[in-house]
Amino acid sequence: MRNKMSAVLIVEDDKLISDLYKQALTKAGFTPVVVSQVEEGLVELKKGKYDVVLLDLVLPDQTGFSILEQINKDPEILTKVIVTTNFGQSENIEKAYKLGAIDVLLKYNITATEVAEKVKEYLAQSK
Numbered sequence: 001m002r003n004k005m006s007a008v009l010i011v012e013d014d015k016l017i018s019d020l021y022k023q024a025l026t027k028a029g030f031t032p033v034v035v036s037q038v039e040e041g042l043v044e045l046k047k048g049k050y051d052v053v054l055l056d057l058v059l060p061d062q063t064g065f066s067i068l069e070q071i072n073k074d075p076e077i078l079t080k081v082i083v084t085t086n087f088g089q090s091e092n093i094e095k096a097y098k099l100g101a102i103d104v105l106l107k108y109n110i111t112a113t114e115v116a117e118k119v120k121e122y123l124a125q126s127k
Helices: 015-027 038-047 065-073 091-100 110-125
Strands: 007-011 031-033 054-055 078-083 105-106
Touching: 007 015, 007 038, 015 031, 015 110, 031 038, 038 054, 038 065, 054 065, 054 110, 065 078, 065 091, 078 110, 091 105, 105 110
Parallel strands: 007 031, 007 054, 054 078, 078 105
Antiparallel strands: none
16 A cells, blocks of 8 residues: 555644654655644645544644534545544543544554554555
8 A cells, every 4th residue: 555645634732742643654654744723623624635634632722522523514524533632531532433533542552653553554444
């Protein structure tokens, strides 16, 4: 599978984490784009085609759930969403899945390289 054409939108306000994700995804052959707020993420989703979104739940302007809700409302946004969070409460995980996330990854349990591998796995399953 060729990953070079696969675009990944990273919605993450922690610069260290977003830089690690971007580096790992680039090394894995993806084209990552980083934004740090929900509104920026929604603008990116409307103007470009992203195969996967890595979505933090706690962001400065709104929660990541806002993006999941918007994706559900807009039939033109066709993308898979992987939620990344440090908050592993069952209600947050359940809500993320209910709103269409394909996975919820706990940041403290996974490396950036493992996140890139997960992205590869999900894209391989969808082809």
